Amino acid sequence: MRYGGANGVLAVSGLDLSVKQGEFAAVVGPSGCGKSTLMRLVTGLHIPQTGAVDVAGTRVTKPVSIVGMAFQNPTMLPWRTTLDNILLPLEIVEKHRRRLRQHKAEYVAKAEKLLETVGLKGFGEKYPWQLSGGMQQRANLCRALIHEPQLLMLDEPFGALDAFTREELWQVIRDLHASQDVTIILVTHDLREAVFLADRIFVMSARPGRVLHEHTITFPRPRDLELMYTAEFSEKVHELRGEIADARQAE
Ligand SMILES: Nc1ncnc2c1ncn2[C@@H]1O[C@H](COP(=O)(O)OP(=O)(O)OP(=O)(O)O)[C@@H](O)[C@H]1O
Known part of the structure; x- marks a missing residue:
């Protein structure tokens, strides 16, 4: 290359x-x-x-x-809550976008489950700038995994x-x-x-x-x-x- x-x-x-x-x-x-x-x-x-x-x-x-990807600097959108940042990839990929609209609650539950897995239970409504660097990186992992x-x-x-x-x-x-x-x-x-x-x-x-x-x-x-x-x-x-x-x- x-x-x-x-x-x-x-x-x-x-x-x-x-x-x-x-x-x-x-x-x-x-x-x-x-x-x-x-x-x-x-x-x-x-x-x-x-x-x-x-x-x-x-x-x-x-x-x-x-493929899911996570890099050194979690690039979270500051005007969206952590949960909405995690759901972002689903809004971008066409095949998920439609499903997300129809089954929003299901995806929110999935995001919340992932947050719990990485030790961020209950932090979904916080904005990224309210989280520490380590917490942002945890949320970043959730975002990389949301589309399984x-x-x-x-x-x-x-x-x-x-x-x-x-x-x-x-x-x-x-x-x-x-x-x-x-x-x-x-x-x-x-x-x-x-x-x-x-x-x-x-x-x-x-x-x-x-x-x-x-x-x-x-x-x-x-x-x-x-x-x-x-x-x-x-x-x-x-x-x-x-x-x-x-x-x-x-x-
Ligand atoms: N877009 C680009 N245009 C030109 N050269 C590039 C580009 N991206 C990377 N390179 C060059 O290709 C080589 C490999 O870069 P790459 O970022 O893949 O290395 P790396 O092993 O990830 O580096 P590091 O360990 O410093 O993170 C480097 O010499 C770099 O300067």
């Missing part, structure tokens, strides 16, 4: 990976290696000049509607949060993954986050990005935060760190 025409930036090249249905995959790598580009390719926001992307057995040729996506793409969703809030949200994501039957691809710089959450971790090279290493993470689920203080966990994080340091050197 090259940006800006034939002489533009080659962001990723020879990038080959596949994620199984229901799996939790994490993608890590040096800064600027093309992790966000990978996300845009999978969601159909960019179409590669060469190669192909398949999601749920279908070739990606346009933005994919079975088969695939959830998370691009550095916790990067802007303090360490404690981040750990809380790791548990929220862990539980969502266990309960929602959704495939997740998480892009992150945080190696502990990747090892705590993922079933498989892909390590990318420096730009143009491709997959250098693949790790299967076998810690049993449900995983507890205490896992992060075990020698096995530290060893895995250390190993990943070494691989990324080598990839940066090779730049």
Whole structure:
């Protein structure tokens, strides 16, 4: 995938990976290696000049509607309540719009259930600016999940949060993954986050990005935060760190 025409930036090249249905995959790598580009390719926001992307057995040729997305900065509309922000994707996608009009109460109940799942029960009527950063990110996850996506793409969703809030949200994501039957691809710089959450971790090279290493993470689920203080966990994080340091050197 090259940006800006034939002489533009080659962001990723020879990038080959596949994620199984229901799996939790994490993608890590040096800064600027093309992790966000990978996300845009999978969601159909960019179409590669060469190669192909398949999601749920279908070739990606346009933005994919079975995908939910959450990014680092939750872009909530300040004039809408949290609940109305969560319902927003349903108003945008034509096929949901009609159903939303006819079955509004059903969708509101679903949004409220999701809010409860992420620990925000009763906050639906608050405006985003009345919520803390961590709470906004929780609501953002609800918005990404409201249309029951088969695939959830998370691009550095916790990067802007303090360490404690981040750990809380790791548990929220862990539980969502266990309960929602959704495939997740998480892009992150945080190696502990990747090892705590993922079933498989892909390590990318420096730009143009491709997959250098693949790790299967076998810690049993449900995983507890205490896992992060075990020698096995530290060893895995250390190993990943070494691989990324080598990839940066090779730049
Ligand atoms: N729209 C664009 N036009 C031109 N170049 C771009 C564009 N988007 C990204 N790039 C370039 O492509 C490369 C990969 O960018 P990308 O954002 O995918 O990397 P990343 O791994 O997500 O970065 P980071 O780790 O810093 O978040 C970078 O060199 C970047 O400058």
